[in-house]
Amino acid sequence: MSSDRPVISMEDVEVHFTNKSGFFSDEQTVQAVNGVDLEIGENDVVALVGESGCGKTTLGKTAIGLQRPTSGSVKYRGQDIWEARENSSDAEIPFGDIRRALQIIHQDPGSSLNPNRRVLNTLERPLKTWHPEMSTDDREARIHGMLERVGMKPAEDYSGRYPHQLSGGEKQRVALIRALLMNPDLILADEAVSALDVSLRVDMMDLMLELQEQFNTSFLFISHNLSNARYLTKKTGGRIGIMYLGQMVEIGPTEEVLKNPKHPYSKVLQWATPDLEARTDDISEPPIREIDIPDPVDPPSGCRFHTRCPEAREVCAQQEPTLEESTRQRDADATHPAACFRVYDDDHPYWESEPIEDLESTDGRSSITGGEADD
Numbered sequence: 370m371s372s373d374r375p376v377i378s379m380e381d382v383e384v385h386f387t388n389k390s391g392f393f394s395d396e397q398t399v400q401a402v403n404g405v406d407l408e409i410g411e412n413d414v415v416a417l418v419g420e421s422g423c424g425k426t427t428l429g430k431t432a433i434g435l436q437r438p439t440s441g442s443v444k445y446r447g448q449d450i451w452e453a454r455e456n457s458s459d460a461e462i463p464f465g466d467i468r469r470a471l472q473i474i475h476q477d478p479g480s481s482l483n484p485n486r487r488v489l490n491t492l493e494r495p496l497k498t499w500h501p502e503m504s505t506d507d508r509e510a511r512i513h514g515m516l517e518r519v520g521m522k523p524a525e526d527y528s529g530r531y532p533h534q535l536s537g538g539e540k541q542r543v544a545l546i547r548a549l550l551m552n553p554d555l556i557l558a559d560e561a562v563s564a565l566d567v568s569l570r571v572d573m574m575d576l577m578l579e580l581q582e583q584f585n586t587s588f589l590f591i592s593h594n595l596s597n598a599r600y601l602t603k604k605t606g607g608r609i610g611i612m613y614l615g616q617m618v619e620i621g622p623t624e625e626v627l628k629n630p631k632h633p634y635s636k637v638l639q640w641a642t643p644d645l646e647a648r649t650d651d652i653s654e655p656p657i658r659e660i661d662i663p664d665p666v667d668p669p670s671g672c673r674f675h676t677r678c679p680e681a682r683e684v685c686a687q688q689e690p691t692l693e694e695s696t697r698q699r700d701a702d703a704t705h706p707a708a709c710f711r712v713y714d715d716d717h718p719y720w721e722s723e724p725i726e727d728l729e730s731t732d733g734r735s736s737i738t739g740g741e742a743d744d
């Protein structure tokens with residue numbers, strides 16, 4: 370479906386999970402996503418990046434209607450997804466159409482393919498549902514065409530195989546074809562290449578980008594790895610969104626964010642990704658005061674990053690910065706928004722506030738990226 374409304378618009382989205390950790394213990398609320406606004410347009414590519422547990426998957430699933438937000442709204446082409454789901458008779462766009470339009474490819478393709486179904490049967494299902502008028506021969510020809518398109522030749526051989534007769538990369542390709550056969554507007558690719566061998570990752574990313582262009586599908590990629598995120602968004606003129614402890618702390622065009630990162634946390638991610646050509650400095654010490662990630666059950670007051678931030682001042686512990694475009698002269702070429710007082714005007718109290726004393730300093734790129742900085 371095409372319209373001039375954004376494919377997805379999320380406003381002030383919060384997702385909180387309430388857990389009971391033990392029989393006698395109190396309930397705990399994990400603030401997985403907090404106050405996020407995100408718009409994804411037609412043919413748009415966005416990559417969410419951040420440490421493990423920062424809320425990328427939760428936000429991605431919320432964007433495609435798989436996770437209900439605790440508050441805030443998630444709309445598909447202007448239609449509130451959860452209203453469509455619950456009051457389907459009032460919905461301008463039926464929930465069934467929304468489900469078809471928003472697809473997902475999981476990190477582990479094996480778990481999303483039915484082990485008892487041949488590739489042909491798996492791929493026939495979306496076509497039978499969405500194109501019931503298609504003849505059996507036409508369906509088969511379309512599926513074989515797609516298998517060849519992703520390099521699974523001879524297609525007749527591959528279409529007769531079961532998932533256990535496919536490699537990890539082949540399973541991921543089948544999952545990608547299945548998502549595309551639904552003719553979606555948006556595909557959420559959640560760490561879709563991280564389970565593959567390093568040698569296959571670039572191939573898979575290239576394939577996704579080629580198909581993205583061919584099918585004009587928008588993609589929301591999730592990655593803990595800044596170089597993969599860069600690879601996936603750069604060619605398509607997409608955006609990188611940096612998440613920290615449930616919040617979007619910086620978002621903008623890929624090269625802008627990498628060449629001129631504004632949030633101190635984005636600088637940490639950049640430091641922790643040694644193979645990024647866009648790195649301008651070559652410092653060996655992490656630009657961070659504290660490696661440990663705070664608990665999302667009890668996040669720090671004010672700016673959530675202040676406990677680790679080398680630029681933190683007293684005001685950062687008291688007030689919470691919102692995502693704002695930079696008004697600083699030095700950012701004139703890159704005004705994309707960041708949630709940091711350092712992009713605010715000279716008259717903001719931050720600039721007069723006292724620096725926060727250094728906490729214990731540690732090092733280690735791998736702890737910053739969740740143990741996989743170099744992959």
Ligand SMILES: Nc1ncnc2c1ncn2[C@@H]1O[C@H](COP(=O)(O)OP(=O)(O)OP(=O)(O)O)[C@@H](O)[C@H]1O
Pocket residue numbers: 386387388399400401419420421422423424425426427428593665
């Ligand atoms: N269903 C759930 N119930 C309770 N807590 C959850 C649930 N799903 C996620 N969380 C918690 O919410 C926070 C965000 O998790 P999420 O999986 O979205 O992060 P992530 O950035 O995708 O992490 P990773 O890169 O490790 O997948 C984490 O603290 C996680 O433990």
